[in-house]
Amino acid sequence: xxxxxxxxxxxxxxxxxxxxxxxxxxxxxxxxxxxxxxxxxxxxxxxxxxxxxxxxxxxxxxxxxxxxxxxxxxxxxxxxxxxxxxxxxxxxxxxxxxxxxxxxxxxxxxxxxxxxxxxxxxxxxxxxxxxxxxxxxxxxxxxxxxxxxxxxxxxxxxxxxxxxxxxxxxxxxxxxxxxxxxxxxxxxxxxxxxxxxxxxxxxxxxxxxxxxxxxxxxxxxxxxxxxxxxxxxxxxxxxxxxxxxxxxxxxxxxxxxxxx
Numbered sequence: 695x696x697x698x699x700x701x702x703x704x705x706x707x708x709x710x711x712x713x714x715x716x717x718x719x720x721x722x723x724x725x726x727x728x729x730x731x732x733x734x735x736x737x738x739x740x741x742x743x744x745x746x747x748x749x750x751x752x753x754x755x756x757x758x759x760x761x762x763x764x765x766x767x768x769x770x771x772x773x774x775x776x777x778x779x780x781x782x783x784x785x786x787x788x789x790x791x792x793x794x795x796x797x798x799x800x801x802x803x804x805x806x807x808x809x810x811x812x813x814x815x816x817x818x819x820x821x822x823x824x825x826x827x828x829x830x831x832x833x834x835x836x837x838x839x840x841x842x843x844x845x846x847x848x849x850x851x852x853x854x855x856x857x858x859x860x861x862x863x864x865x866x867x868x869x870x871x872x873x874x875x876x877x878x879x880x881x882x883x884x885x886x887x888x889x890x891x892x893x894x895x896x897x898x899x900x901x902x903x904x905x906x907x908x909x910x911x912x913x914x915x916x917x918x919x920x921x922x923x924x925x926x927x928x929x930x931x932x933x934x935x936x937x938x939x940x941x942x943x944x945x946x947x948x949x950x951x952x953x954x
Contacts, residue, residue, distance in 0.1 A: 696863075698816045701799040701809060702778060708794040711818040715744065716755060716766055719777045722798065725810065725935030726775070728826070729819040736769050744929075744937065761785045767792075775813060802865045803834060806934035817905065826936055835941035840871030842949055843895030847874065847931070849881060850904045856884045866931045870945040887918055896952065897921050900939035902928035922952065 698706045713868045716737035717723040718831040723742040732748070737755040742748060753769060759782045766774075771793055778799040789795050796816055798809040807827045814823025847857040847867060856861055857863045860879040867874045875892045876882065883937050890896070897914055899906035906925050929937055930944040 699803070700796045700812060700814070702797045704797060706794045706796050707815070708772055710816075710818075712771075712794075712816070714769060714771045714773070715776045715817070716757060716769060716771040718755075718761070718774065719780050720744065720758075720796070721929075721933035721935035721937060722777065722809070722813065723748070723935075724933070724937055725813065726817070728936040729781045729814065729817065729822050730843060731817055731819065734817075737771065737899050750808070758782075760786070761789070763788065773816065800862050800934050801860055802862065803830075803869065803934075803938075806938065807831070809934065810820070810936075819940065826939065830938045830941075833939070834869055837869055837945060840949060841943070842871040842952060843873070844875045844892075845872040845896040845898055846876055846884075846889060846892060847886075847900060847926075848896045848904075848906070849900050849902075849954070851906070851910070854882045854885065854889075855879065855881050858882055862934055863931045870931075870941075870942070871949060889918060889921075893918075894921055897923040898926045898931075900922065900928035900931065901925060922949070934948060 695707045696710055700706055713734055715735045717726055718739060720739060720742045723738050724744040737753045738758060739758050740747060740754050740902060749896045753765055755765045758780045774789055774793050776795060777798050777806055778797055778824055780794055782856045786795060800806050800809055805926060810823045810827055814820040845867060849855050849857060856876045858876040858878045864874050875894050897918060899910055911925060927944060930941050
């Protein structure tokens with residue numbers, strides 16, 4: 695039986711090709727569809743909003759951190775695809791006792807490419823994955839000389855939580871031409887006073903996981919009069935699947951918006 699190594703260095707064995715796939719991560723669900731596997735994906739999370747209409751066709755197995763094990767068991771999947779950060783360890787361990795579970799672990803764009811290659815290999819779509827990677831790599835290379843200024847990126851409001859190094863969003867901020875001035879790793883809590891001290895050129899309020907709106911732009915703008923505040927599309931900074939093929943156009947448009 696073929697063996698595959700996931701990004702947690704776990705060995706996964708399963709007969710090929712997998713025909714009943716459950717995806718526990720929205721960005722990886724979209725990737726599976728774009729690799730031509732829509733018919734083989736049987737279960738998705740309630741957050742798998744892309745492509746539009748997919749959830750109506752599939753079994754909803756809960757959220758990314760709250761699996762409905764009975765629904766997964768009813769599907770009897772021959773492959774489950776998850777992610778270390780987005781899913782919860784207890785749930786993954788429980789699923790791994792019954793099914794092959796391939797896990798990604800992503801901090802950088804190169805990690806995302808590794809995930810695409812791994813999923814391509816285990817699903818028999820390696821050629822399509824390689825073509826997608828080549829396109830995204832070319833797009834990102836075209837952004838290499840963009841310099842937009844310093845930034846803070848917020849993902850939550852109460853408490854305020856920002857994005858630091860050792861995250862995929864940090865890597866994408868850099869590729870979009872922004873210097874992330876939060877130095878604490880991962881997703882630290884941050885105070886308004888710390889924001890004022892950091893004094894970034896830009897404060898980005900992510901559309902997810904906290905749904906920042908224009909009313910929050912006014913709130914933070916009044917507190918940080920020397921900082922440009924705006925809501926940004928969280929998917930463009932945090933989704934590490936095939937949605938990356940849209941990132942170059944979004945980042946270029948964002949740069950234009952910031953100069954207007």
